[in-house]
Amino acid sequence: MKSLCIVSQQSPYASPRAKEALDAALVAATFDIPTTLVLLGDGVFQAIKTQAGEKIQQKNLGKQLAVLPMYDIEVLYVSEQDLSCRGLKPEQLMDNVQVLPGEQISELIRQQDMVISL
Amino acid sequence: MILHTLNQHSELLVRNCLNTIASGDSLLLIENAVYLGIEESFSTSPMAMRTDINLYALIPDCEARGISPLLFPGFDLIDYPGFVKLCTEHKQVISWY
Numbered sequence: 536m537k538s539l540c541i542v543s544q545q546s547p548y549a550s551p552r553a554k555e556a557l558d559a560a561l562v563a564a565t566f567d568i569p570t571t572l573v574l575l576g577d578g579v580f581q582a583i584k585t586q587a588g589e590k591i592q593q594k595n596l597g598k599q600l601a602v603l604p605m606y607d608i609e610v611l612y613v614s615e616q617d618l619s620c621r622g623l624k625p626e627q628l629m630d631n632v633q634v635l636p637g638e639q640i641s642e643l644i645r646q647q648d649m650v651i652s653l
Numbered sequence: 654m655i656l657h658t659l660n661q662h663s664e665l666l667v668r669n670c671l672n673t674i675a676s677g678d679s680l681l682l683i684e685n686a687v688y689l690g691i692e693e694s695f696s697t698s699p700m701a702m703r704t705d706i707n708l709y710a711l712i713p714d715c716e717a718r719g720i721s722p723l724l725f726p727g728f729d730l731i732d733y734p735g736f737v738k739l740c741t742e743h744k745q746v747i748s749w750y
Contacts (some may be wrong), residue, residue: 546662548717549685577662580688586719593717622694627723 538569540647546580547596548588553581556653557599564606571647572603573612573640574632579621582613582628597629604631614640654678656743659686660750667700670749676705679743681736682728683711687718692725701725711736 541563543556556572563570574581581596588595600611610633618625618634625634635643644650655678657670662685674680680700682690690710695701700708710728715721721730731739740746 546685546688546718549661577685577688580662580718583719585722586717588717590713590716597719620694621688622691622723624693 536568537648538571538646539563540571540573540644540650542573542575542644542650542652543578543581544574544576544653546577547586548591548593552653553578553596554594554599556651557596559651559653560603560608561606564603564608570606570608571612571643572608573614573644574617575614575640576617577621579613579617579623582611582632583623584627584629601629601631612640612643654743656681656739656746658683658746658748659689660684660748661686662688664698666749667698670747671699671703673747674703674706677707679707679709679739681709681711681731681739682714683736684714685718687711687714687720687724690715690725690728691720691723693723695725709735709739 541560545552547553560570560572586597613634615634615636658681660683687710708728709731712730712732
């Protein structure tokens, strides 16, 4: 079974792209494809613990990302540089998130067989 | 007085807007632009230099994105009726998007 990396680069709520990246991850995991989800660029905003999409009549993406461990996607990877230049700290993110420096992120992506970027 | 609304998380948009904004004008962050108000990054933004303008952010968009606790305290938080009120109090509204 080939492994898959999904790179999600958009913030939640303003466009459907973040949700589509999550859906792709869930579908892949459902078919037992080893799946890694990486949040880069504005994608790091998806991991903010205190988000509440219902305030603007949308599904809370954070809650959906939080159940990924049930699909064997144990952690979400977030770029340290992308986080800090947006004024965020690791403790403001959800529990199943791992912050890695950019070079480790690129190494992680290189280790996967396929990449989907959204 | 002009009300400027920003709806994207984009430094370029901020720069364009600030080039046009005059003393006493108001700047309202909505949708993805509320991320620009995160205190940690706002403090180094050109917006922080402009102490002569009024800063507002839309509550539902801040809460949805989970950044209300992280926002620079200089922002006045407004709800949708407050947004309408701001529009009526300013002669013109410019949307930056």
